[in-house]
Amino acid sequence: MSDILAVSHLGVHLDGPDGRRLVDDVSFDLADGQRLGVIGESGSGKSLTALAILGLLGHPLRATGSIRLAVGDDTVDTVSARQRRLDAVRGSVVGAVFQEPLASLDPLMRIGAQLAWPLRHHRGLRGDTLRAAVLDALAEVQLAEPERIARSLIHEVSGGQRQRVAIALALAARPRLLIADEPTTALDVTVQAGVLELLQSAVRERGMSLVFISHDLPVVAGIADRVLVMRNGRVVEVGETRQILGAPREDYTRTLVGASRALDDLLPSDPLEGDRA
Numbered sequence: 412m413s414d415i416l417a418v419s420h421l422g423v424h425l426d427g428p429d430g431r432r433l434v435d436d437v438s439f440d441l442a443d444g445q446r447l448g449v450i451g452e453s454g455s456g457k458s459l460t461a462l463a464i465l466g467l468l469g470h471p472l473r474a475t476g477s478i479r480l481a482v483g484d485d486t487v488d489t490v491s492a493r494q495r496r497l498d499a500v501r502g503s504v505v506g507a508v509f510q511e512p513l514a515s516l517d518p519l520m521r522i523g524a525q526l527a528w529p530l531r532h533h534r535g536l537r538g539d540t541l542r543a544a545v546l547d548a549l550a551e552v553q554l555a556e557p558e559r560i561a562r563s564l565i566h567e568v569s570g571g572q573r574q575r576v577a578i579a580l581a582l583a584a585r586p587r588l589l590i591a592d593e594p595t596t597a598l599d600v601t602v603q604a605g606v607l608e609l610l611q612s613a614v615r616e617r618g619m620s621l622v623f624i625s626h627d628l629p630v631v632a633g634i635a636d637r638v639l640v641m642r643n644g645r646v647v648e649v650g651e652t653r654q655i656l657g658a659p660r661e662d663y664t665r666t667l668v669g670a671s672r673a674l675d676d677l678l679p680s681d682p683l684e685g686d687r688a
């Protein structure tokens with residue numbers, strides 16, 4: 412299996428006299444079709460690592476090291492690549508879904524027009540074929556009434572629908588790698604499971620690779636085949652999901668896993684149990 416992503420000695424620091432290192436010497440690989448969960452306390456550098464992979468760090472943040480993304484038989488280093496190369500790679504090779512769907516959606520553009528852009532730009536679709544592909548992309552993320560959604564502005568649809576649109580947008584140009592940074596955290600709990608299920612099935616059906624950032628360890632256990640643990644901008648450990656979450660080697664990971672189990676223990680397994688007692 413070849414690698415879709417190779418992160419090598421990634422550093423992210425603040426430019427200027429302070430020069431603080433926010434991500435420090437992070438290295439990991441991701442094979443084609445593999446799903447990597449990234450966990451760690453708040454502020455541990457998970458999102459900055461994701462943004463660096465996407466080549467989206469801007470001033471005052473600066474990346475060092477290398478992040479090689481496979482593009483056909485070639486690779487692109489998103490740490491050093493020029494803007495034009497990054498624009499060509501984003502969407503078509505690597506897609507992203509963020510915690511807040513509005514981060515990737517334009518509030519002033521109709522949803523159909525937003526989806527048409529990657530389909531036209533990366534897949535070369537035009538006219539009726541393009542129109543049909545926009546509706547298909549909305550139907551694929553299980554949005555009922557795709558015609559109405561396509562005509563809507565983003566504030567005219569619900570939070571769960573917005574995240575489905577953001578997922579459709581991330582998948583539109585058929586990237587081989589998806590970066591999902593806490594994709595359901597901002598959603599109402601009643602729609603979280605549905606959006607997660609959608610993400611999971613889209614990744615599986617397309618055989619995509621996935622970097623999945625989350626605080627929800629049971630969800631990570633269900634979606635990832637490998638897990639990377641971060642703390643203070645550094646990698647604590649990385650390995651197979653079963654080993655990392657089932658038999659962690661590092662104290663820090665044990666604490667994270669323990670905290671998650673402690674929460675499980677507080678909850679009755681049957682939500683109606685308490686009422687009946």
Ligand SMILES: Nc1ncnc2c1ncn2[C@@H]1O[C@H](COP(=O)(O)OP(=O)(O)OP(=O)(O)O)[C@@H](O)[C@H]1O
Pocket residue numbers: 425433451452453454455456457458459460471472
């Ligand atoms: N634009 C920025 N300028 C200065 N510091 C930043 C910037 N972005 C992030 N940081 C700092 O870098 C560190 C890592 O942030 P990051 O967002 O990657 O953490 P995280 O692990 O994703 O946290 P969370 O789980 O809360 O999303 C934090 O200390 C954060 O305050």
